[in-house]
Every structure is written in structure tokens, then in C-alpha cells.
Amino acid sequence: MNDFAHTVLVVGSGAGGAMAAYELTRQGHKVLLLEAGRHYDPTTETPMFRPNGDAPLMGASTPDKDFGFYDSTVGGGWEVPDEPYTTAEGTEFLWWRARMLGGRTNHWGRYALRFSEHDFKAKSRDGLGADWPFEYDEIAPWYDKTEALVGVCGTNTGLDDMPPSSDGVLQPAPTPRIPELLIAAAAKKHGIEAAPMHRAILTRALDQRAPCFWATPCGYGCSIGAAFQTTTSLLPMAQATGHLRVITDAMVKTVTTDAGGQVTGVTYIDKKSGSERQVDAKVVVLAASACETARILLNSKTERHPAGLANSSGQVGRNLMDSTGAGLSALVPALMDRPRYNEDGHTANHLFIPWWGHQAHADKELDFPRGYHFELGGRFAEPGAYVSGDLQGYGTALKQQVRAHYGAYVHFALRGEMLPNDDCYMDIDPSVTDKWGIPVPRFHWKWSEHELKQVEHGLKTAKAILETMGATVGELPAAEEAIKKGGEIIHEVGTTRMGDSPEDSVTNQWGQTWDCPNLFVMDGGVFASNPHKNCTLTIMTLAMRNSAWLADQLKAGAL
Amino acid sequence: MRNPDDQGIAARTDSDAPAYANKLSRRDSLKLLAALAASAMLPALSACGSPSTGDAPDGLADAGHWPELDLQPVTASGYGKDPDLITPPEAPWPLTLTPDQLSLLALLSDIIVPAEGKSPSASAVQVPTVIDEWVSAPYPDQQQDRLTVLSALAWLDDEAALRFSQPFATLATAQQLAIIDDIAYRNDQTPRQFQRMAEAFARLRNLVLAAYFCTPDGMEDIGYMGNVAIAGDYPGPTPEAYRHLETVLADLGLSEFAYPVG
Ligand SMILES: Cc1cc2nc3c(=O)[nH]c(=O)nc-3n(C[C@H](O)[C@H](O)[C@H](O)COP(=O)(O)OP(=O)(O)OC[C@H]3O[C@@H](n4cnc5c(N)ncnc54)[C@H](O)[C@@H]3O)c2cc1C
Ligand code: SF4
Numbered sequence: 001m002n003d004f005a006h007t008v009l010v011v012g013s014g015a016g017g018a019m020a021a022y023e024l025t026r027q028g029h030k031v032l033l034l035e036a037g038r039h040y041d042p043t044t045e046t047p048m049f050r051p052n053g054d055a056p057l058m059g060a061s062t063p064d065k066d067f068g069f070y071d072s073t074v075g076g077g078w079e080v081p082d083e084p085y086t087t088a089e090g091t092e093f094l095w096w097r098a099r100m101l102g103g104r105t106n107h108w109g110r111y112a113l114r115f116s117e118h119d120f121k122a123k124s125r126d127g128l129g130a131d132w133p134f135e136y137d138e139i140a141p142w143y144d145k146t147e148a149l150v151g152v153c154g155t156n157t158g159l160d161d162m163p164p165s166s167d168g169v170l171q172p173a174p175t176p177r178i179p180e181l182l183i184a185a186a187a188k189k190h191g192i193e194a195a196p197m198h199r200a201i202l203t204r205a206l207d208q209r210a211p212c213f214w215a216t217p218c219g220y221g222c223s224i225g226a227a228f229q230t231t232t233s234l235l236p237m238a239q240a241t242g243h244l245r246v247i248t249d250a251m252v253k254t255v256t257t258d259a260g261g262q263v264t265g266v267t268y269i270d271k272k273s274g275s276e277r278q279v280d281a282k283v284v285v286l287a288a289s290a291c292e293t294a295r296i297l298l299n300s301k302t303e304r305h306p307a308g309l310a311n312s313s314g315q316v317g318r319n320l321m322d323s324t325g326a327g328l329s330a331l332v333p334a335l336m337d338r339p340r341y342n343e344d345g346h347t348a349n350h351l352f353i354p355w356w357g358h359q360a361h362a363d364k365e366l367d368f369p370r371g372y373h374f375e376l377g378g379r380f381a382e383p384g385a386y387v388s389g390d391l392q393g394y395g396t397a398l399k400q401q402v403r404a405h406y407g408a409y410v411h412f413a414l415r416g417e418m419l420p421n422d423d424c425y426m427d428i429d430p431s432v433t434d435k436w437g438i439p440v441p442r443f444h445w446k447w448s449e450h451e452l453k454q455v456e457h458g459l460k461t462a463k464a465i466l467e468t469m470g471a472t473v474g475e476l477p478a479a480e481e482a483i484k485k486g487g488e489i490i491h492e493v494g495t496t497r498m499g500d501s502p503e504d505s506v507t508n509q510w511g512q513t514w515d516c517p518n519l520f521v522m523d524g525g526v527f528a529s530n531p532h533k534n535c536t537l538t539i540m541t542l543a544m545r546n547s548a549w550l551a552d553q554l555k556a557g558a559l
Numbered sequence: 560m561r562n563p564d565d566q567g568i569a570a571r572t573d574s575d576a577p578a579y580a581n582k583l584s585r586r587d588s589l590k591l592l593a594a595l596a597a598s599a600m601l602p603a604l605s606a607c608g609s610p611s612t613g614d615a616p617d618g619l620a621d622a623g624h625w626p627e628l629d630l631q632p633v634t635a636s637g638y639g640k641d642p643d644l645i646t647p648p649e650a651p652w653p654l655t656l657t658p659d660q661l662s663l664l665a666l667l668s669d670i671i672v673p674a675e676g677k678s679p680s681a682s683a684v685q686v687p688t689v690i691d692e693w694v695s696a697p698y699p700d701q702q703q704d705r706l707t708v709l710s711a712l713a714w715l716d717d718e719a720a721l722r723f724s725q726p727f728a729t730l731a732t733a734q735q736l737a738i739i740d741d742i743a744y745r746n747d748q749t750p751r752q753f754q755r756m757a758e759a760f761a762r763l764r765n766l767v768l769a770a771y772f773c774t775p776d777g778m779e780d781i782g783y784m785g786n787v788a789i790a791g792d793y794p795g796p797t798p799e800a801y802r803h804l805e806t807v808l809a810d811l812g813l814s815e816f817a818y819p820v821g
Pocket of ligand 2: 201202211212213214215216217218219221222223224225226227345346347
């Protein structure tokens with residue numbers, strides 16, 4: 001590495017790591033980025049227009065490709081070969097990983113909603129969980145910068161759950177589809193507003209990236225760059241500065257420290273040769289995803305850091321949160337046999353239902369503390385490996401049933417805030433290691449009454465809206481059965497949470513660990529709470545803001 | 560030893576139904592050729608396993624008969640976590656249905672999805688090949704379906720033999736449909752002896768429909784109009800689609816709550 005004298009070493013090339021690399025290199029700092037996955041090139045590897053019928057098993061999900069054959073996840077999914085994880089007895093937890101340049105940004109849903117002051121200061125209101133160590137107003141300009149850079153489409157709605165972006169930041173949202181318009185009207189009858197989803201999808205050209213052309217599932221990846229993924233935006237932009245060097249197939253094992261306890265660099269396994277390497281750096285930024293970053297810290301035990309690095313508070317691995325998840329679908333007879341048109345749009349929902357219950361919470365009318373939203377589904381989608389409906393018979397009459405049902409099912413996906421609790425955390429399994437001998441995480445998980453009551457409320461609300469649309473819903477499942485498993489919504493955060501004091505948090509508001517000033521965390525681990533709004537826009541916003549702060553510290557010689 | 564006529568079934572080769580063979584045209588890949596060659600050399604996976612239960616004529620009134628197949632698990636490997644997505648692998652596992660099973664499946668597929676107007680039948684667009692690929696796959700869901708589908712095929716021949724002393728494929732169409740009519744509807748009135756088969760048929764029906772509507776002809780038949788690039792803003796619903804929505808909103812008493820568009 002003699003030819004490239006880096007200042008900062010970043011671990012991980014997903015949402016957090018790539019944003020850190022972008023901001024630091026933009027400001028002239030040399031960055032070495034280590035990525036555990038293989039190199040990935042969306043312009044040549046993305047199967048954009050491939051129909052399901054061309055894939056093995058009509059593109060169905062399999063244990064090899066959990067989200068369908070064409071999903072762009074490389075080398076990962078719910079299980080990663082050679083990299084097991086464990087769960088404590090009686091615990092169910094799922095851990096999604098992508099082992100590829102760009103991480104999960106290559107196939108995430110791109111829902112990109114801002115948190116608000118209401119979200120950041122929830123503890124001050126109800127005494128539960130933790131407040132964030134800054135005000136919304138301090139973050140708002142960084143949300144603007146991130147949205148403008150990433151490219152987010154949406155609308156300023158004025159709804160109290162959706163803080164506005166500055167003028168000119170958001171790109172126009174696409175026209176809603178018929179099923180969404182029907183849901184919106186039915187919801188409105190219940191006093192619940194639908195709104196354009198904010199998504200990290202370009203509807204206008206931006207830098208070298210083209211706008212969405214309203215075809216192909218975003219989960220396949222987007223070779224034209226319209227769907228945000230770091231491999232078509234931040235990484236090439238950082239590369240263009242000449243200040244970035246990326247090493248793929250580099251599995252970071254530990255962060256190394258000197259006798260004084262300060263960070264000196266990392267050790268990693270070169271997966272191609274299997275050999276261990278050591279690389280020094282003035283500053284290390286961990287952005288390997290919340291649970292992987294916590295794993296690295298816990299595995300970086302030394303005499304000075306007996307409980308793991310940056311863990312003097314004992315909080316590394318604690319406060320593990322996911323979003324709550326549940327779903328409800330029904331056939332809407334009024335949508336049967338409806339006129340056909342191209343309903344692909346930008347793949348995901350054009351309208352969603354943001355949380356509307358702030359006032360009800362304030363009035364103490366609800367038996368659960370935190371909000372949720374509904375992501376709406378239902379459209380003339382490309383046929384796949386399963387046909388829905390209670391079908392009967394055979395022949396032309398049967399085909400007519402399938403045609404009639406096509407595009408007539410609607411789906412409500414609930415995503416809600418979860419509170420941290422003492423039963424939800426990760427530690428290191430005492431006996432299991434991965435292929436390279438690195439000890440693996442062990443997950444502990446239990447939903448609390450807060451989440452179960454919230455899901456119960458959400459299912460009832462969805463049912464009421466569906467029935468208003470004329471659907472027959474039937475008996476609702478119990479919340480315990482309806483709620484998804486921990487980790488299943490893939491919004492794990494909180495394992496290295498930030499705060500105001502080194503006693504109960506791992507980092508300060510800049511993602512700088514309290515214990516080691518030259519060690520930063522820039523993934524979802526730093527979240528102090530997990531509002532119902534999907535986490536990644538905020539991961540990127542914090543990574544940009546905190547990297548800008550780090551860049552200033554470096555310039556000022558403070559680090 | 561499923562029933563006395565079983566031997567006759569096994570011995571028959573001159574089926575009246577047209578024989579179906581997997582064709583190469585579905586994905587134009589040489590890999591499929593290799594897979595087919597391999598499958599032809601595999602020992603035929605016969606539908607006759609251990610004795611079926613309750614196949615005595617008077618047992619039929621109750622739970623019905625059911626072929627208890629003794630299937631070997633498929634042990635081939637899958638396509639892995641990092642397959643080539645641009646040029647997908649043809650079923651990287653060997654296809655396993657016997658020629659007789661394929662032909663019976665083709666017959667059934669066409670009963671489920673016959674040719675209609677401009678739309679071809681299921682077998683004309685290679686649906687049996689897709690199902691062969693499906694039931695031959697090494698993944699848990701597919702192996703579960705393998706048992707269901709192969710049992711359903713065996714049941715049909717058993718039932719045909721019991722009722723008409725011939726394999727299903729050689730029956731007259733009216734006789735075939737008499738059996739299908741008993742198993743193609745699943746509701747409270749479904750007689751007990753057909754319930755299990757009705758469930759298996761429903762699964763097979765779903766596979767046939769999925770495989771059919773995934774083809775270009777099927778997509779056209781159902782009216783899927785996407786997967787085409789559109790320049791500019793998303794055009795959204797057509798005027799006709801909006802008019803339909805307006806009617807729906809009015810019928811449901813929701814017009815005053817309509818979400819503003821345009
Ligand atoms: C299907 C799906 C849908 C989603 N939808 C949404 C959504 O709509 N909205 C939303 O906000 N979020 C969504 N998410 C979540 C979102 O993808 C993550 O929150 C986000 O990518 C996290 O960013 P990250 O940088 O922490 O981790 P990642 O993006 O996962 O990147 C981490 C990178 O670090 C690498 N790495 C891990 N360990 C090591 C190591 N030891 N050494 C070196 N490198 C390492 C990984 O290989 C990976 O490339 C979705 C996720 C999935 C899978
Ligand atoms: S729908 Fe649009 S954003 Fe999504 S993959 Fe296709 S072109 Fe890209």
C-alpha cells in the first residue's frame with residue numbers, strides 16, 4: 001500500500017461506508033475502503049428486463065436466492081456460506097447480509113423517509129427508550145444535502161409525520177396507480193391520509209445517472225443508476241476524485257489498538273488467499289452494518305478493552321432494534337376485471353400511508369407508544385411462480401377467474417417503531433466461528449407488549465380500510481402470530497448507539513466512539529431509537545454529516 | 560401392487576394421448592440438452608411405491624385411495640448463491656419425470672389451460688417442461704411439490720383403473736372429465752374420498768397456471784403490459800381506468816374522499 005497513503009480506513013461499502021468515502025474523498029482525504037464481498041458491476045451484471053419465465057423456477061424464491069432468482073443479492077441472503085450466526089435458545093432472529101460491493105444498497109426497497117423532531121425526542125415525551133443527542137433542526141440541512149445527492153422522489157405533504165424538504169430538493173413523485181387511489185379514498189373516510197412514498201429513485205436525470213424508465217423490478221438492481229445504489233453513484237464519484245482505493249474480498253476481523261488503547265488500524269482476511277493481513281490507519285470508520293460492526297468491536301478484545309473495543313459502557317451489542325412488520329391482504333371485488341394498463345411504475349408503492357396518530361398518542365387514546373406506517377401493494381405485476389386466489393375448476397372458466405383476480409388483490413405491509421428492550425441484543429457465540437476462525441454473533445430476541453399492541457392496532461386499521469373498499473377480510477390473526485421475526489424487516493440498528501454520555505452510549509453525536517477518538521461508527525448501529533420510517537436515508541445523512549465533521553477535525557489537526 | 564389392473568397400466572405403451580417430450584425451444588439453451596440427456600439415463604422414477612391405503616372398492620366411500628410414493632430425495636445441487644443472472648442456468652439439476660409422467664402431465668395441463676382463441680394451450684408453451692424442472696429441483700418447497708404432483712399423477716391412473724380399468728391417458732375425454740370434475744372443485748361439498756386429491760390438484764393447477772402466465776403468450780392473455788421502457792414521466796392510469804375507478808368510488812360511497820390526481 002506504499003503507493004497509496006490513506007488517512008482514513010472505511011470498513012464496508014454499503015449505505016454508510018460509501019457515503020463516508022464520498023464525503024471524505026470529496027474533501028481531499030485519502031480513503032482505503034475494505035469490503036468483505038466481491039466486486040460487483042451493475043452495468044454488466046444487472047438482469048434488468050429478464051422475465052420470470054426465463055429464470056429457473058420462474059424466478060421463485062429459493063434458499064439460494066431468498067428474494068427470487070434475479071434479486072441482485074450476491075453471495076448472501078438469510079444465510080451466507082461459510083459465515084454462520086447463532087441464536088440463543090428460544091430466540092428467532094434473521095440476519096440478512098449481502099456480500100458484494102455496495103452491500104444491501106444494490107437491492108434495498110429505497111423507501112427514504114426523514115425522521116422528525118417528534119421521532120428524535122420520543123423519550124422526552126413518554127419516558128421510553130432514548131433521545132437522540134441533537135435536534136431535528138441540526139440535521140435538516142444534512143437531510144437536504146443527502147436527498148439532493150442521492151436523488152429522492154416524493155412530495156412535501158405538510159403532514160405532521162413527514163417533515164418537509166427544502167424547495168427544489170425532492171424530485172417529482174410518480175402518478176399513483178388505481179388500487180392505491182382506491183385505498184387512499186377508503187383510508188380518508190377513516191380520517192387517514194395517504195401520501196406519495198419518498199423513494200431514492202430518480203425521476204429526473206442527475207449527474208451521470210438516468211431517470212427511471214418505469215420498467216424492471218428495482219430488486220434486480222438498476223444498471224442505469226435511477227435506483228440509488230452506491231455502486232452506480234457514490235462509489236464511482238469517490239473513485240473519480242482519485243482519493244479512493246477499494247479492496248474487495250477483505251473480511252475485517254478486528255480493529256487493532258496500541259498500548260495506549262488508541263486505534264492503529266485493522267486486521268482482515270484476504271478471502272481469496274485465506275491469509276490474514278494487517279493495515280494501519282490514522283482513523284478507522286466502521287460501516288459494516290450494525291450487527292457486523294458490533295461483532296468486530298466485540299471481537300477486538302485486548303487487555304485494555306476486556307469487554308471489546310469502545311465498550312466501556314457495556315452497550316456494544318445492546319439496544320438491538322428492527323422495525324415491526326406485519327401484513328394483511330385481501331381480494332377487492334370492485335377491482336376485479338378492471339381495465340388494463342401498464343402499472344409497473346417504479347416497482348414499489350407510489351402512495352403509502354404515513355403514521356397519522358400523533359394526536360391520539362398525545363391524548364393518551366392508544367395502548368402502544370410508537371407509530372407505524374403502511375406500505376401499499378397491489379397492481380398488474382409481471383406474472384411469477386405463484387397465482388393467487390381460491391381458484392376452482394379448469395379450462396376457460398378457470399382462466400377467466402385468474403384474469404378477473406389479476407390486479408384485484410391489495411396488500412398492507414405494516415412497518416412500525418420498536419423500542420429497545422433488555423431481551424433484544426447480540427453478543428458473541430462462545431464456541432462458533434466462521435470459516436476464517438472469527439467468532440460469530442449470537443442473537444437474543446423478544447418482542448414486547450409495545451410492539452404487539454401496535455401490530456394489533458395496525459391489523460385492525462388495515463381491516464377497517466379493506467372493508468371500506470368492499471373486501472371480506474375474516475378474522476385477524478393474533479399479533480403474536482402476525483408479527484414478523486426479529487431481523488426479518490432488515491432494519492437492524494442500535495447496537496452501538498450514540499448519546500450524550502459515555503456511561504450509556506458507545507459514540508457521541510458524531511459517531512465518534514467515546515473510548516477511542518480515532519474510531520468512528522457510520523452505520524445504523526448508532527441509532528438511539530428506530531422510528532417506523534425506514535432507516536437508510538438517516539444512515540446516509542448521518543454518515544455524510546459525521547464525515548464532514550471528521551474531515552474538519554482532520555484538517556484542524558485534532559485527530 | 561396398487562390394484563389388480565396396475566400391471567396392465569405398467570405394460571401399456573400405446574397410449575392414445577399424444578406423447579409429450581420436453582422441447583428445447585423454451586430457452587434455446589444447450590444446457591437443457593445436456594440435462595435431458597442425463598435424465599433419460601436416470602432410472603425411471605416410477606409412480607408405484609408402497610401399497611396405497613384403502614384401495615379396496617368399499618374403502619373408497621370413505622377416505623379414498625392415495626398412492627404412498629416412496630420417493631428418493633433429490634440430491635442435486637442448486638444454482639448457488641451467485642449464479643449468472645444475465646444468462647441464467649437452465650435447470651442445473653437433472654429433469655426427472657418419465658416420458659409417461661410427462662405425457663400425463665401434458666394432458667392435464669391442457670385440461671387446465673386449453674387453447675382458447677388466439678391463446679395456445681399449456682403444453683404448446685412448454686408448461687410440462689417447466690413443471691418437470693420445478694419438481695426436479697433440490698429445494699424444500701419444490702421437493703414438497705414433487706411429492707404432491709407425482710402422487711396426483713399416480714392417483715389419476717389409480718382412479719382411472721378403478722373406474723374404467725384403463726390408464727387415465729387412454730380414457731375417452733368424457734371419462735377423463737368425469738374424474739376431473741370430482742377433484743377440480745374444493746368446497747364444503749367435496750366428497751371425503753376426493754378431498755386429498757382435490758388439494759393436490761389445486762397445487763398442480765396453480766403450478767400450471769403460473770407456468771402458463773409466465774410465458775409471453777400467457778402474459779398477453781392476462782393483459783400484463785409492463786416490462787417496457789417509457790421515456791419521461793410515468794403515464795399512470797388510462798382514461799378508461801380512471802373512469803372505472805370513479806364508478807367504483809361512487810358505488811362504495813367514497814367519491815367525496817377521492818385522492819386528488821393530476
Ligand atoms: C430487500 C431489502 C429491502 C430494504 N428496503 C429498505 C428500504 O426500503 N428503506 C430503507 O431505509 N432500508 C431498507 N433496507 C435496509 C438497508 O438495505 C440497510 O439499512 C442499509 O443498506 C444499511 O447500510 P449499511 O451501510 O449499514 O450496511 P450494508 O448496506 O449492508 O453494507 C455493509 C457492507 O459492509 C460489508 N461488510 C460486512 N462485514 C464486513 C467485514 N467484517 N469486513 C469488511 N466488510 C464488511 C458488507 O459486505 C456490505 O457490503 C432494505 C434491505 C433489504 C435487504
Ligand atoms: S423501476 Fe426504475 S428505478 Fe427501478 S430498476 Fe427499473 S429503471 Fe431502475
